[in-house]
Amino acid sequence: MEYSYVIIDSDAVSNLQLSTFLEEYGDFSCSGLAKSPDDGLNQILKYSPDLVFINLDQKAKAQFQMVLEMHQYLLDIPVVIGISKSKKHAYDAIKNGFFDYWLLPFNEFDIRKSLLKLRKRMPKTKQPQTICLKSYNDFQYLNTKDILYLQADNNTTEFFMKDGTVVNAFKTLKTFEKQLPQNFIRIHQSYIVNTDYVSRINFGKNICALKEGEKNLPFSKSYKDKMDQLKETLSKNSISSLN
Numbered sequence: 001m002e003y004s005y006v007i008i009d010s011d012a013v014s015n016l017q018l019s020t021f022l023e024e025y026g027d028f029s030c031s032g033l034a035k036s037p038d039d040g041l042n043q044i045l046k047y048s049p050d051l052v053f054i055n056l057d058q059k060a061k062a063q064f065q066m067v068l069e070m071h072q073y074l075l076d077i078p079v080v081i082g083i084s085k086s087k088k089h090a091y092d093a094i095k096n097g098f099f100d101y102w103l104l105p106f107n108e109f110d111i112r113k114s115l116l117k118l119r120k121r122m123p124k125t126k127q128p129q130t131i132c133l134k135s136y137n138d139f140q141y142l143n144t145k146d147i148l149y150l151q152a153d154n155n156t157t158e159f160f161m162k163d164g165t166v167v168n169a170f171k172t173l174k175t176f177e178k179q180l181p182q183n184f185i186r187i188h189q190s191y192i193v194n195t196d197y198v199s200r201i202n203f204g205k206n207i208c209a210l211k212e213g214e215k216n217l218p219f220s221k222s223y224k225d226k227m228d229q230l231k232e233t234l235s236k237n238s239i240s241s242l243n
Helices: 012-023 037-047 060-073 090-095 108-121 173-177 221-236
Strands: 003-008 028-034 051-055 079-084 100-103 130-135 138-143 147-153 156-161 166-169 184-188 191-194 198-202 207-210 216-218
Touching: 003 012, 003 037, 012 028, 028 037, 028 221, 037 051, 037 060, 051 060, 079 090, 079 108, 090 100, 100 108, 130 166, 147 173, 156 173, 173 184, 173 191, 184 216, 184 221, 191 216, 198 221
Parallel strands: 003 028, 003 051, 051 079, 079 100
Antiparallel strands: 130 138, 147 156, 147 191, 156 166, 184 191, 198 207, 207 216
């Protein structure tokens, strides 16, 4: 299981340094990057991350206001960590319920202690490997590892399985979006794909190919950011021939 995060920081250098530190831990996944409080709030509401990192050297007053505003819209409030070159905003960060306050330049030892403390406070439980489809008194259990993709069909959803079978569920695609493990992502208004089976992403034609069944699925522009993240994830685990 991964901890998702959003960084609100217009400083490209500190932004990159933080992302690099977090990558080393293996279980932290970037959901979004923002340069302003407004854009940051939009990213938070869009992705519902576990953590939010905020550079308080930029528009600190607006950043604290954004944190207060965040509580108006979310039931599950993300953990907030402040970043600054000085201790100037530390007291306000404490008053606003920040989990921690990191000084720039980053201290690897302090970050390690903070993240270990975070893991202890927010242990990630293993997600179920099966999903239950209920229809009246009929209960059908599917192993998520055997699901290639899901396709919306009006107010029902079709599960396309690795063995070629198709299973129907009388619920919308949106119902299953939050229930499935994190290797399933929404790529289109009508499709959720199991990323473990993605073999190719063609950004020119807006399609991704699957390893099984020789199937090409379309992805829409509104989900392109998720495809970009998927490309980065798959590329990290691949031997690249790119120059």
